[in-house]
Amino acid sequence: MTEQQPGQHMAAEIAQQPAIFSGLIERRAEIAKVAEVVQQRKPRFVLFAARGSSDHAALYAKYLTEVLLQLPAGLVSPSTTTLYGGKPDLRDVLLVSVSQSGGSPDLLEVTQAARTQGALTVAVTNTSDSPLNAAAELSVDVGAGVEHAVAATKTYSATLLALYLLFDSIRGGNGEHAANLGDLAQSTLDTSTDAVTEAVRRYRFVDRVLTTGRGFSLPTALEAALKLAETSYLGARAYSGADLLHGPVAAVDGETAVLAVTSTGKGGDALHEVLDVVHGRGADVLAVGSAADKVSAALRIPVPETAEEVAPILEILPIQNLAHGLALARGGDPDSPRGLKKVTRTR
Template sequence: MPAGKHMTDEIDQQPAIFADLLAAQHEIAEVAGVIARRKPRFALLAARGSSDHAALYAKYLIEVLLELPVGLVSPSTTTLYGARPDLTDVLLISVSQSGGSPDLLRVTESGRERGALTAAITNNTSSPLAEAAELSLGIRAGQEQAVAATKTYSATLLTLYLLVDAIRGGDGTRARALPELATAALSERGAVDEAVQRYRFADRMVTTGRGYSLATAQEAALKLAETSYLSARAYSGADLLHGPVAAVDEETAVLALNSNGRGGESIREVLDVVHARGADICAIGSGAAHSAAAHRIPLPDCAEEVSPVLEVLPVQQLALGLALARGFDPDSPRGLNKVTKTT
């Protein structure tokens, strides 16, 4: 089998998965209705790896669209230190593509015992995690063969968006065009192929974004590290200017997520500073044309709150292309597996 065959196929499956999720919105609405009726006063998100980046996206969604305070759980406070805070009237969402992470299972079980309304978002609806939570939703991505998460990550993003939107009484209107937009984004390979040739010999890369796009910046760094063994580090645009920018120079490649909206407008100011330091900037997103960048990968315009679902697609293609160009097989990254079992 050719190197990267599984990852290639799974990247290409994403538009159809988005359409399937949108068609199953009634199931998501039922879960959202339970949450809305319970009126949580606070939300907590528990996740590991790529799912943790999806949880960061959900954090922005819940804080902006529902105006609820949100925290990201540190599983070790439960698994190592045995902390048992009162979680009455708290919504605890556990995000795990496999549903097989022991520490997330313990966090979910413990949270439910302490009064939380627990919900599991997973690709395995018969997993221990899904069974442990009071509510569960499947991301409907099908089995993923490649070790690097692609379709399960984007499907998790869309599931989380549809859930939060339904909690606020929405019907997913702003996400309805995603299958068509994703097809268009994946078919425009020219700019991605050029980026592969441009960065195939890079030793280190910084990824950055603001607002909703910060989740994509985090995921981009992980994908580049695990498939191409690049030294990749993600920063929010604001954090990048407070110290790390001192390490940015002509030898630094910067991958910047820049979609239209408030986050994109803010990141452009950051890129002006980074550009002045001589960094080689690759801007990805619907607002890339307005960035100070040496290379741009444009995307179709969409509502800012769903832009991470599209932004990650060329990121995945870039990670795949760089891995192959550097002589690696992204389907089998050395030393990695699909289930995080840290306890």
């Protein structure tokens, strides 16, 4: 029997993403049927319920909602339902519950309560027969397949794409900006290998990392910090580029590594000044994204240019490989980080 090598599951699941994207895009018509129901119900507000990596995907969908649909959106605090018994009036509200497993008790309770209170509920999960799917009125299957590594990779990116296809369909789009993401994902993985290897060498012994982004790229910065913390046990913190200048920049110095997610578009443009400031304070900046070559940085990992609204689906790919490489270089196993389980049950 072949001995399992550290990180082999995470590496394999990162590599599966281009094919998963292509398969999900082929199922766009299924997601469009869910979107049709949402269109008919004409929600005036959208709420998202999620935890962990799925919470970052939900934040991405919040941007999609406010920018593409021009509807107000928010992230729920599950404890207002599960601990405090809150029952707000949710008529004319769309609640989207995002969960890889669909098994978290708090998200299940929130979804059940929201449906009782009049919300149209949609579950976006990677487990089509989950309790969360059964509780929601509608569901979207992420279709990423079983994920063995504790750190979410393919389920995270596939959830982003599923959410994009859903909200693009709600606005009446045809998915054109996502059409070639399978090929672009493969190109991203192939062309970033050398830069990721150099970044692993450069940051192997770093203790403190700040991640930052603006707009659609902010969820990528948040997910990057989580991946680095859970796989390499780094002290990683994520900040919006705007918030970084409001105080945390005081802690930035020559001992600080800054991972900046910057893609072509308004969010990337807004990050230029921020990176000029942190670079000027001596921070070692790693820029990731399609606009990486346009900002002040010591090292860059370019990503193919896309419409800004789908950039996060590609941005995260080399960051996942960076987290994987750093974990191995630091003597860890990213498949099984200490103290973590694949499904975390909270209430």
